[in-house]
Amino acid sequence: MELKWQTPASLRQLLSELVGWDSRTLTEGEKAFSHKLKDKLGDLLYFQQNTSHLQLHDAGNERFAVTALYKHASAKDTIVLISHFDTVHTEEFGDLGDLAFKPEQLTDALLERKNDLPDEAREDLESGEYLFGRGTMDMKMGLALHMRLIEKASVEQWPINLVLVTVPDEEVNSAGMRAVVPALLQLQETHELKYKLFLNGEPSFTQEPGDENHYIYSGSIGKIMPTALFYGKETHVGEPLSGMTANYIASFLTQRMEWNTLFQETDLGENTPLPVSLQQKDLKMEYSTQTPYRGKALYNVFLMKRDASEIMDIFKQVAEEAADACNAQYKKICERENVEPIGTVTVITYEKLLQHATNKLGKEAVNAIKQEVVSDEQLDDREKSVRIADLLMLDCQELGPAIVLLYTPPYYPAVNASDDSLVAELVKLMKKTAEEAFDRSIEQIHYFNGISDLSYVSYKDTGKGWNVYQKNTPVWGATYEIPFSEMTQLDAPVLNVGPFGKDAHKLTERLHKESAFIQLPYMLDTLVKSMFPVKESILN
16 A cells, blocks of 8 residues: 655655645634645545544634544554644745745745845755745644654554544644543543553754754643733822822832742753743723723743642732832832822732622622623633723722732643653653664753643642632633643643754744654654554564
């Protein structure tokens, strides 16, 4: 039987086809991609004979995740192959926008204007070793490699099961992966599978400019977004001390949140990046001489071992310190100007705000406020979260001045399997294979720093962490949910092995051709075959 995707040339052609299916997040192309992919996989003889093993799973907004199961008659052990097919947008391509999804043509076109590129990108382009294009690196090559694996396994009847999982929306909210978690549990039950490894295909990212090292990852860093709503008191600019601006209150918290080492974690010799603010603004919808008395700030915090409960505890501690400093400085100003303070800034969580509003307004009124906001399709989940808390505060002004603490999506729990014996053996195997077969060294990183969908498997939590997240995320259960309980049942280690590339999310996004089309196919074959039952192993 002739195989479709097993040579470097055919694999490169497959990648170009996948990249050519423009699937930018939240576009019509993203909606169409899963249907095209299902048809493509459906051309394989195995899926023509086992049509029920190829499925689409609703991820919302007319988008679908795809699962493709290759099942060996006598095998229970199963590797889940994870990828995403959405890409970020392409505004930075300018007049080359039409070529962003045509890797071969784009690479040629960039050669004609190579002097416009940064030095490192220009040198890589001139070397001929890289293929440029949106999605070549992040991460349609990972999907192509998994398609190649499942084709080969099905034709050669490898004595192991493989589940290819590829999802939309990884670049924004990971709706695809969150939606497919229950489907993986259903597949496990229906086909009596035993999940042994969740293997992602995200690319090897450079750790700093000029980094030429290739990496594999035995975990994935977490990310959470603590958010604050600042509520002062309105006044006319001509009477500034009759009120208090949200901006004034926010300044005390933001300078304590930015680069705060209280949020930094260290594990296995690696550190999380320090927190920074992702957005800070007042909530005035138009210009006027009324002072801005309502505002918001969103902060990015990376995770390794901590959960949402622990982060909220630290966030509250920092916010209370900010409120104390704000109150002390404000008191001095009032004394200097001989005016009475308007009040004292306090700190409350969204959970407490919701409880107060429900007691005051009634559950029906609070639900109506929430429903009005969540039904507004012009707002994303972050804006909806802030808007709900803001409307509740407008009806509970007796709580002000205040800093309201909440969470806004997305939330990526950290995951790590560095201490797992299987993962340790696979890391050794990949290092040995790369060195012996390609004279190339590979380094292990314990936490993939690009954020990935591995966050939604192998979840460890007794319940406290996710309960705090649920209770302090205003859109929880309406437009955003994480299947925490189901995630704990997907109990297998994680590993990320992908091709080398550079400049994800940039005009110069590029894929190392030898890594992608020659080295990784061999390495992934070696990895999967090492997990065959010993008596049936065809490693030799």
